[in-house]
Amino acid sequence: MSASTSSPRGRRPGSPDTRAAILDAARARFAEGGFRATTIRAVAADAGVDAALVHHYFGTKDDLFLASLALPVDPRALLVPAVTAGGPEGAAERLLTTFLGVWDDPELQPALLTMVRGLMDPAATRLVSEGFLPVVLGPVGQALGIDRPEHRMPIVASQVLGVILLRYLVRVEPLASMPAEQVVATYAPTIQRYLVDPLP
Incomplete structure (x- = not known):
């Protein structure tokens, strides 16, 4: 042959x-x-x-x-070391700072917006619940050593994704034009409670 x-x-x-x-x-x-x-x-x-x-x-x-997902960066390489290096204390501030630093980059934002629009498709909802959460955010909670990360990280994600949708996709004011430092100062205390405070 x-x-x-x-x-x-x-x-x-x-x-x-x-x-x-x-x-x-x-x-x-x-x-x-x-x-x-x-x-x-x-x-x-x-x-x-x-x-x-x-x-x-x-x-x-x-x-x-x-x-x-065609992401312009590997979120695991950014989030896990940046967020977990200091332990649970201050983790929410580091998490938001890292996310916003990527999203505010004008070279990365178009591809990220395309990805988020794709995830909003009803056919792709499982990519968030069964993919993005356990693959990207799940390791952050595990590396932080917090209790019940499988419960805490989806709650954290609800806040982070809400900020992303309103700030970058829907562009709701004043969030859309708020300086990143102010966004972190506004949301980090609440997210920190989700990470470390007793759960209901």
Whole structure:
């Protein structure tokens, strides 16, 4: 059998087009079935490639999920070390400062807005509840060593996402034009209570 006919049928070789096909398949899978139900094997089958190629391009399922969101930065690399370095005390202030520092960057903001608009699609709601929260914010709570992070971090997320939606997407005043330092001073005390105070 010649080299031109020896490759398995239905499998694409590694190429930029293959990478794009994997990402398209991943976005569809994550949006339809959620993070937990999506497997690398299923994404690979949808993209017409071997599962090993998905791992080669993207690593773990967490990495594939973040790549499928098309974020301009890896939030794990920013949030976990920046927020957890000082322990629970002052963590909310560091969390908001980090988020706002990224969102106020004019080079990053367009891609972030595109991502948020995509997450607002009803078909993509599981990407937030089953993907973004456990993959991005979950590790922050665990690294801080707070009790019941699985309960606390979604409450924290409700505040952070609310700020993002109103400040950057809907642009509600005075929040839209408020200096970042004032936003942090306004919201950090409440978020800090969610992180460390006794839960109801």
